[in-house]
Amino acid sequence: MVNVIFCGFGEDQDKRVFAKEGDVLLRVASNNGVTIPTDCQDGMCGSCAVRIEELNDAPSTQFESKVDPDAWDKDKYTTYMEDKELETLVEMGAITKKEAETAQQYVQQTPVRLACQCIIKGAMLVKPFE
Numbered sequence: 001m002v003n004v005i006f007c008g009f010g011e012d013q014d015k016r017v018f019a020k021e022g023d024v025l026l027r028v029a030s031n032n033g034v035t036i037p038t039d040c041q042d043g044m045c046g047s048c049a050v051r052i053e054e055l056n057d058a059p060s061t062q063f064e065s066k067v068d069p070d071a072w073d074k075d076k077y078t079t080y081m082e083d084k085e086l087e088t089l090v091e092m093g094a095i096t097k098k099e100a101e102t103a104q105q106y107v108q109q110t111p112v113r114l115a116c117q118c119i120i121k122g123a124m125l126v127k128p129f130e
């Protein structure tokens with residue numbers, strides 16, 4: 001179980017919850033009374049975009065990659081993002097094409113994610129994307 005902290009969603013929705021690794025962020029939010037707007041639930045519309053910060057109690061070495069150690073941020077855990085999600089985030093201007101390429105290259109998540117596509121890998125802080 002990992003900590004997921006929702007912040008900025010409203011007084012009654014800002015909370016810390018425990019989530020299972022591998023669960024989808026949107027489902028965790030919904031199951032805990034946190035409202036994240038959705039439309040397609042398939043990574044295409046961008047309505048469920050949220051800001052993500054990885055927290056320090058993320059799993060450590062088991063998710064490390066063997067990529068370039070100079071560019072690799074060891075404080076972040078490995079997160080594979082589907083092309084579909086990255087393309088949607090670039091199209092809506094939430095991230096740059098360069099950020100998308102870097103995320104793919106180093107298998108790390110971008111600071112904005114689509115909650116319907118975000119598989120929880122470690123502790124995170126989740127804020128609305130505005």
Ligand code: FES
Binds near residue numbers: 038040047048116
């Ligand atoms: S609900 Fe459409 S991208 Fe997540």
